[in-house]
Amino acid sequence: MKSPYVGELQPNQVVTGVFLVQSKDIRQKRTGEPYLSLVLGDRSGDIDAKMWDNVAEVLESFERDDFLRVRGLMQVYQNRPQFTIHKIIGRVEEKDVDFADYFPCAERKPEEMFDELRAVIAGVGNPHLRALLDAFLDDEKIAVAYRTAPAAKSVHHAFLGGLIEHVLSLCTLAKMTAPHYKDIDLDLLLAGVILHDIGKTQELTYDRSFGYSNEGQLLGHIVIALRMLDEKIAGVPGFPEKTRTLLAHMIVSHHGELEFGSPRVPLFPEALLLHHLDNMDSKMECMRAAIARDRLSTTSWTGYVPPLERPVLKKARYLEEEAPPAPAKPAPLAPPRTNNTPPSREDRPQPVSGSLFGDKLQEALRKS
Secondary structure (H helix, E strand, O other): OOOOOHHHOOOOOEEEEEEEEEEEEEEEOOOOOEEEEEEEEEOOEEEEEEEOOOOOOOOOOOOOOOEEEEEEEEEEEOOEEEEEEEEEEEEEOHHHOOHHHOOOEOOOOHHHHHHHHHHHHHOOOOHHHHHHHHHHHHOHHHHHHHOOOOOOOOOOOOOEOHHHHHHHHHHHHHHHHHHHOOOOOHHHHHHHHHHOOOOHHHHEEOOOOOEEOHHHHHOOHHHHHHHHHHHHHOOOOOOOHHHHHHHHHHHHHOOOOHHHOOOOOOOOHHHHHHHHHHHHHHHHHHHHHHHHHOOOOOOOEOOOEOOOOEOOEOHHHHHHHHOOOOOOOOOOOOOOOOOOOOOOHHHOOOOOOOOHHHHHHHHHHHHO
């Protein structure tokens, strides 16, 4: 079993381990000398890594997507974890690693999530929409990719099984919100949910580190999804053309705004609801992931999170810092006095000194 995982690293810990090189950049110091800026990862997460010295001799010894054995020091720099590499020991062959140790994945089993999605589709009442959705998931190539692909390269649900986890979350939200609004077609909304990101099964690559296919770079998942939609509709006899147009619009408008990559803004209720549910679910996952990645920081705030355009409050740590001190235990009560209990010396009246009467009374008490 692999050890240590990125998620187990602690500040000031010297580590020797094998990690997947998710990115590799060669940069220059102010002196003009090169240094390496890497992202190293495994199934528990990833971490920024820097190698400052003796770089020239190892520059060509490995590439992105290689498994690399390194030795270095775990640190927290500017409130963010950073791994300083002291030595690159060398590449590790694929046959010597367990791939399951190196790729982040959903907590639920993909087959379990796929069965749940098939059950959602079986509950769709519109026969044309149900037949279309079945046509997608009956295609074994699409089915394998659907239960494996991440939902994004890095922004949200960026792990194996992330796409189907995201879609199932949206199905739950759709079923919760659709009855709240008058005249929402739940079947149409669910079809839009299941198909809005179908193009990501071909846009993204995820055999090693996450990236984009050539087609993904050239066309993007929205254009790819429209092509896939037309291919599958052609195999569903009598599919209504207007329903096809509504589905296509939901796909092209689900980003919500032109500047966010949507060719059209949502123009009917189901399309608008899809956009807002999609945006909410992705943003909530961004917040969860930002807090999880920032586990080593001792402050109540993460660093700046670019997809959210803000830092994120780590609420649990904030509440721990603000918690009031525990109340002091009350002093034990004195046992109740009875008529037969003589008063203790402390219970007797204490005379005020400084008067003749008081001095005589004090002397009499001492003799008693």
